Amino acid sequence: xxxxxxxxxxxxxxxxxxxxxxxxxxxxxxxxxxxxxxxxxxxxxxxxxxxxxxxxxxxxxxxxxxxxxxxxxxxxxxxxxxxxxxxxxxxxxxxxxxxxxxxxxxxxxxxxxxxxxxxxxxxxxxxxxxxxxxxxxxxxxxxxxxxxxxxxxxxxxxxxxxxxxxxxxxxxxxxxxxxxxxxxxxxxxxxxxxxxxxxxxxxxxxxxxxxxxxxxxxxxxxxxxxxxxxxxxxxxxxxxx
Numbered sequence: 001x002x003x004x005x006x007x008x009x010x011x012x013x014x015x016x017x018x019x020x021x022x023x024x025x026x027x028x029x030x031x032x033x034x035x036x037x038x039x040x041x042x043x044x045x046x047x048x049x050x051x052x053x054x055x056x057x058x059x060x061x062x063x064x065x066x067x068x069x070x071x072x073x074x075x076x077x078x079x080x081x082x083x084x085x086x087x088x089x090x091x092x093x094x095x096x097x098x099x100x101x102x103x104x105x106x107x108x109x110x111x112x113x114x115x116x117x118x119x120x121x122x123x124x125x126x127x128x129x130x131x132x133x134x135x136x137x138x139x140x141x142x143x144x145x146x147x148x149x150x151x152x153x154x155x156x157x158x159x160x161x162x163x164x165x166x167x168x169x170x171x172x173x174x175x176x177x178x179x180x181x182x183x184x185x186x187x188x189x190x191x192x193x194x195x196x197x198x199x200x201x202x203x204x205x206x207x208x209x210x211x212x213x214x215x216x217x218x219x220x221x222x223x224x225x226x227x228x229x230x231x232x233x234x235x236x237x238x239x240x241x
Contacts, residue, residue, distance in 0.1 A: 045070045048106060050123075053085075055110035057118050057141040061085040064121055066106055075099045078106070078123070080139070082148045094147045098137060101126040107134070113162050113169055114140055114185055121148065125155050132174040133158035140185065153189050157181060165232045168193070178228045194234045198225070205234050 046069060053063035065081040082094040102124045110119040122136040138154035141147075154160065157171035166182055169190060173179040177199030183190040192212075197204045201223035206214050220237060230240045 047076055050106050050108050052108070052110070053083075055119050056082075056121055057143075062141075063090060064108075064110075066108060066123060068100060068102075068106070075101065078125070078137075080123075080137075080148075082139075084146065096137075096139075096148070096150055098125065100124075111162055113138065113160075115162075115167055116143065118143060122154070122160055128158065136160050138169075138190075149188055151185070151188060151190060157183065157190060163232055165238070166234075172230065174228070180231045180234075182234060196231050196234050196237070198227070198229065200227075203237065205237065207234075 046067065048066075048068045050066040051063065053060065056062055056064045061084065063083040063085070065079075065083065067079045068076045069079060070076040076099070078098050078100040080094075080096040080098075081092060083090040084093045085091070105124055107124040109122050111122070112118060113120045113122075118141045120141050121139040125135045125137050127134055135155045135158050138151040138160055139148040140151060142149050158174075159172040161170055161172075162168075163170045163182070168182045168184055171181040171183065173181065177197060179198070180196045181192050182194040183192045185191075192208050194208065195206045197206070201221055203218075203220040203225060204216060205218035205220075207217050208214050217235070218237070225237070225239060232238050232240045
């Protein structure tokens, strides 16, 4: 009976994989295509699945699906699918795939990252700095195209969050010190316009022009700010309460 149960689970899973792949008839943003396999060719293990239709973009009529799948002992891949609801049927609108090393812990978050009134998506790709830096893939909902836009350099900036005070997307780097980076969307990329680097008691504030050229505008060695403080503004320096 145990062998029958294992066989049954495998059959159900292959049906699940077939469903995921059969829905992938569109190219992803990074021009990758999903290969179609038969179950005789695969050794598959599911790590995690996440589905939500209550938060992203237009709640109730838009749905996000994420699955982490490992094939033949390779690195797991995250499969992202974005659906529209038309006449009570979910229609695939966008697909994306990427290697992940998060162990299936997606930690998905639906937040409005560009202050347009629609919630966007980020999910965990992996971690660094002994778990202190969460590396995320960020997707912005595009109302005009009614789809998702993958932010190409989003996983270069760990611990992404939206900062209401400066209307920016911020990142906190944990290195030998602590760095807060202030960014805005520029097409399909994040573009930094300021940063605060804190090491020991010294804080260095830098601005970046439209060409990416840097200029130090403030150095604070007073030591009045806590180590690894989280800043909400850089001009003047302001720490999150």
